Amino acid sequence: MLIVDTIAGLLGAVLLLRFWMQAIRVRPPSSVAQFTFQLSDWLVRPLRRVVPGVGGFDWASLIGAFLIVFLATSVLFFVGQPWQVVLLAALHRFLQWILYGFMAMLVIEAIFSWVNPHAPLAPFIRALNEPLLRPLRKVVPLVGNLDLSLLVALILLQIAQLVLGMLFGR
Numbered sequence: 001m002l003i004v005d006t007i008a009g010l011l012g013a014v015l016l017l018r019f020w021m022q023a024i025r026v027r028p029p030s031s032v033a034q035f036t037f038q039l040s041d042w043l044v045r046p047l048r049r050v051v052p053g054v055g056g057f058d059w060a061s062l063i064g065a066f067l068i069v070f071l072a073t074s075v076l077f078f079v080g081q082p083w084q085v086v087l088l089a090a091l092h093r094f095l096q097w098i099l100y101g102f103m104a105m106l107v108i109e110a111i112f113s114w115v116n117p118h119a120p121l122a123p124f125i126r127a128l129n130e131p132l133l134r135p136l137r138k139v140v141p142l143v144g145n146l147d148l149s150l151l152v153a154l155i156l157l158q159i160a161q162l163v164l165g166m167l168f169g170r
Contacts, residue, residue: 001076004072004075004076005072005076008068008069008071008072009072009097010039011039011040011043011065011068012065012068012069012072012094012097013097013101014035014036014039014040015040015043015044015061015062015064015065015068016061016062016065016097016098016101017036017101018036018037018040018044018058018061019057019058019061019062019065020101020128021036021128022053022056022057022058022061023056023057023058024127024128024130024131025056026124026127026128028124029120029121029124032121032124040061040064043064043067043068044058044060044061044064045060047060047063047064048060051063065094065097066090066091066094069090069093069094069097070086070087070090070094072093073086073089073090073093074086074090077089088168091168092164092168095164096161096164099157099160099161099164102132102153102157103154103157103158105125105128105129106129106132106150106153106154106157107154108125109122109125109126109129109150110150112125112126129150129153132153133149133150133153136149136152136153136156137149140152
């Protein structure tokens with residue numbers, strides 16, 4: 001079961017990253033692009049025949065990520081349950097994955113800023129986080145030349161996790 005969850009988590013994360021990169025128009029470094037597309041093309045390409053990109057969004061990647069979550073959830077937790085229960089649990093898990101993905105990107109950016117702000121992947125991670133942090137930077141002032149918007153974003157995402165848990169009764 002751990003193997004199924006790990007594979008589903010990795011594939012789901014790659015599909016969500018693929019969606020987010022296209023949604024915010026970030027061009028990934030070639031190594032990240034190659035990894036992302038090679039790992040997810042087998043699912044995204046066939047889905048694009050059924051679900052075209054609309055409004056500049058790669059809906060096939062997002063739906064692919066949800067399908068992975070749905071399959072993993074049904075295998076791991078809800079074998080024999082009605083499909084409505086599995087669908088609701090998968091939706092909860094899918095939204096959790098999105099929030100955890102944003103949290104992970106923020107933590108990676110914080111690590112880069114402390115350890116090596118000029119690392120080759122640092123500008124890419126910064127670009128991925130910019131849509132989350134830009135509105136907060138307008139509200140959260142610098143404290144001693146220190147940008148606390150990252151910390152505020154992490155706290156807000158954790159609050160969103162709590163609210164999500166309350167909504168889904170977990």
